[in-house]
Amino acid sequence: MYKGIEASRGIGIGSICLIVEHDLSFESKHIDDTEAEKARFNSAIDTFKSETAAMAENIRKNIGPKEAEIMEGHLAMIADPTMAGEMTKMIEAGQCAEAAVTAVCDMFIGMFSKMEDDMMRQRASDISDIKISLLKLLLGIEDVDISKVAPGTVLVAHDLTPSMTSQIVKDNVVGIITEVGGKTSHSAILARALEIPAVLSVPNITELVHDKDTAIVDGTEGDVYINPDGEVISQYVIKREEFVKAQAELKNFLGKKTVTADGTEVELFCNIGTPKDARKAVECDGEGIGLFRSEFLFMDRPHLPTEDEQFEAYKEAVETMKGKTVIIRTLDIGGDKDIPYLGLEKEENPFLGYRAVRYCLSNSDTYKMQLRGILRASAFGKVKIMIPLVTCVEEVRAVKALVEECKNELKAEGVAFDENIEVGCMVETAAASLIADMLAKEADFFSIGTNDLTQYTMSVDRGNANVAYLYSAFQPAVLRSIKNIIEAGNKAGITVGMCGEAAADPLMIPLLISFGLNEYSVNPVLVLTARSIISKWSKEEADALAAKVLSLTTEKEIVELLKAEAK
Amino acid sequence: MVSKIVKVTNEQGMHMRPATVFSAAVTPFDSEVKIKFNGNEYDGKSVMMLMAACIKCGAEIEIVCNGADEEAALAKAVELVESGLGD
Numbered sequence: 001m002y003k004g005i006e007a008s009r010g011i012g013i014g015s016i017c018l019i020v021e022h023d024l025s026f027e028s029k030h031i032d033d034t035e036a037e038k039a040r041f042n043s044a045i046d047t048f049k050s051e052t053a054a055m056a057e058n059i060r061k062n063i064g065p066k067e068a069e070i071m072e073g074h075l076a077m078i079a080d081p082t083m084a085g086e087m088t089k090m091i092e093a094g095q096c097a098e099a100a101v102t103a104v105c106d107m108f109i110g111m112f113s114k115m116e117d118d119m120m121r122q123r124a125s126d127i128s129d130i131k132i133s134l135l136k137l138l139l140g141i142e143d144v145d146i147s148k149v150a151p152g153t154v155l156v157a158h159d160l161t162p163s164m165t166s167q168i169v170k171d172n173v174v175g176i177i178t179e180v181g182g183k184t185s186h187s188a189i190l191a192r193a194l195e196i197p198a199v200l201s202v203p204n205i206t207e208l209v210h211d212k213d214t215a216i217v218d219g220t221e222g223d224v225y226i227n228p229d230g231e232v233i234s235q236y237v238i239k240r241e242e243f244v245k246a247q248a249e250l251k252n253f254l255g256k257k258t259v260t261a262d263g264t265e266v267e268l269f270c271n272i273g274t275p276k277d278a279r280k281a282v283e284c285d286g287e288g289i290g291l292f293r294s295e296f297l298f299m300d301r302p303h304l305p306t307e308d309e310q311f312e313a314y315k316e317a318v319e320t321m322k323g324k325t326v327i328i329r330t331l332d333i334g335g336d337k338d339i340p341y342l343g344l345e346k347e348e349n350p351f352l353g354y355r356a357v358r359y360c361l362s363n364s365d366t367y368k369m370q371l372r373g374i375l376r377a378s379a380f381g382k383v384k385i386m387i388p389l390v391t392c393v394e395e396v397r398a399v400k401a402l403v404e405e406c407k408n409e410l411k412a413e414g415v416a417f418d419e420n421i422e423v424g425c426m427v428e429t430a431a432a433s434l435i436a437d438m439l440a441k442e443a444d445f446f447s448i449g450t451n452d453l454t455q456y457t458m459s460v461d462r463g464n465a466n467v468a469y470l471y472s473a474f475q476p477a478v479l480r481s482i483k484n485i486i487e488a489g490n491k492a493g494i495t496v497g498m499c500g501e502a503a504a505d506p507l508m509i510p511l512l513i514s515f516g517l518n519e520y521s522v523n524p525v526l527v528l529t530a531r532s533i534i535s536k537w538s539k540e541e542a543d544a545l546a547a548k549v550l551s552l553t554t555e556k557e558i559v560e561l562l563k564a565e566a567k
Numbered sequence: 568m569v570s571k572i573v574k575v576t577n578e579q580g581m582h583m584r585p586a587t588v589f590s591a592a593v594t595p596f597d598s599e600v601k602i603k604f605n606g607n608e609y610d611g612k613s614v615m616m617l618m619a620a621c622i623k624c625g626a627e628i629e630i631v632c633n634g635a636d637e638e639a640a641l642a643k644a645v646e647l648v649e650s651g652l653g654d
Contacts, residue, residue: 076587082613111619300623
């Protein structure tokens with residue numbers, strides 16, 4: 001068995017097609033008939049351009065416009081006067097086309113690969129891709145036509161270039177193995193988009209296999225087997241069936257409402273960090289956005305985002321969701337984040353310090369820019385405002401007063417917004433949990449942030465390995481806190497959601513059903529999984545389990561019981 | 568010859584897309600368009616050279632145009648950079 005990086009989930013069993021690296025060496029010679037050489041070069045460039053354009057179009061249609069940008073970048077680069085232009089000059093001076101291509105590309109590869117910037121270094125590999133394609137055209141080397149491989153093929157390559165990936169026919173390729181690349185590499189992204197199991201970065205795999213060898217690709221675990229015995233194959237055939245069945249079952253939940261086994265409907269939303277993520281939420285069948293973190297607008301830039309910039313970003317997410325709820329959490333930052341223009345001082349205890357709503361309320365001009373941006377976006381769909389790190393009632397009142405101020409200003413300016421916009425609070429501190437009944441009278445909704453609630457309730461810094469063992473949402477203290485918050489919200493008749501990781505945890509879900517959670521907000525990729533788990537529990541069963549859990553006194557016992565009873 | 572110093576304000580600096588937008592917009596002008604940055608001079612009509620210059624957000628660059636339509640070329644180039652290069 002060989003180990004690699006699990007890059008695209010699933011099991012593939014099939015016959016290997018080894019994509020060999022070609023020998024691209026050539027003899028550098030002096031050219032006398034430079035016109036003929038230029039014609040040979042230009043025809044290679046023309047073929048390159050038309051092939052690349054076709055690949056870009058192919059990727060755009062079959063995978064998406066974002067993925068096609070890489071090929072479009074190749075086109076822009078080759079069209080550049082310093083690329084084909086410089087190459088032509090060298091040919092005119094008597095160099096052969098292969099030497100000209102190599103010299104110019106290598107110069108740029110050297111230049112870009114030395115840069116500190118990751119994105120710029122990526123350009124070096126783009127140029128290398130261009131160089132290889134041009135040399136193959138000039139030397140008349142034909143690649144294996146990936147689009148024509150037989151059904152049941154496992155592709156093995158040193159690296160999967162975008163040009164190779166664009167030719168993959170999903171029905172014929174059952175697995176991908178490469179020697180380089182990680183989870184965020186181009187090949188990983190494309191493999192996941194095509195739902196083909198892939199294991200990347202398997203050392204020397206191209207030297208260890210031959211064409212037609214049998215291979216098992218376990219893209220969930222990152223394992224690869226070459227010519228395994230019958231027993232291993234039959235194990236993996238079963239595993240593959242289970243995976244396919246589970247995926248198919250999940251697909252049955254596409255487009256369905258989220259209901260418990262006894263028919264109670266709940267909302268299943270997504271957590272997002274940028275407006276573009278909203279598209280992902282729609283693709284994954286999220287029913288709304290339960291947490292839109294607004295920090296991205298403020299990070300990695302030299303100055304405060306203007307009201308208009310913020311408005312545009314919020315509007316983009318709101319329009320993408322087409323009338324479905326979008327809950328925007330206002331700025332949640334503190335001394336732990338490096339945002340120079342905010343002038344926040346480094347603090348000894350940033351998580352207990354000047355941050356989130358505390359910072360916003362004492363910088364009301366900055367805060368009002370954000371609130372106005374959100375209010376303006378509310379004219380385009382259903383938007384809610386969420387206040388982070390609330391610890392006392394005054395904070396909610398103060399934010400609501402600022403929201404009123406902004407509304408009056410906008411009204412005077414004749415700008416449209418939703419008059420009935422809801423203002424709710426994150427419940428993520430021990431203080432907020434203890435006064436949840438009082439907050440419920442001021443806030444229009446609650447959202448429980450389990451990550452921070454666990455950290456603040458257990459007084460534990462989860463980044464500190466010595467105490468990380470205490471960091472668990474299944475600690476009796478945290479569970480009691482969650483129960484208290486949900487019950488206080490239900491009693492006051494306001495919606496209670498949860499936007500921490502726990503909302504998608506199969507062990508936590510039955511407890512949340514029992515406590516009466518109304519809205520689950522999860523990572524977009526977990527929507528169908530969460531919907532499937534919620535559908536398996538009735539209130540009665542969940543209540544019985546919750547009663548047992550709440551009688552236990554240690555986290556260990558609780559997790560053991562939940563695992564034993566998990567569906 | 569005309570020139571102007573401007574500040575690059577788009578978040579990512581002169582990356583692939585902004586560089587493509589810039590070079591595509593100035594290429595139709597007959598004038599030469601050069602970017603002076605960090606003591607070097609780069610061809611503003613070349614995507615590759617613009618990227619190679621490694622111009623980051625917040626950097627000050629001098630745009631130098633030389634030719635028959637230099638005024639129009641400079642005006643276009645300055646407007647592009649100041650508006651964030653399509654980012």
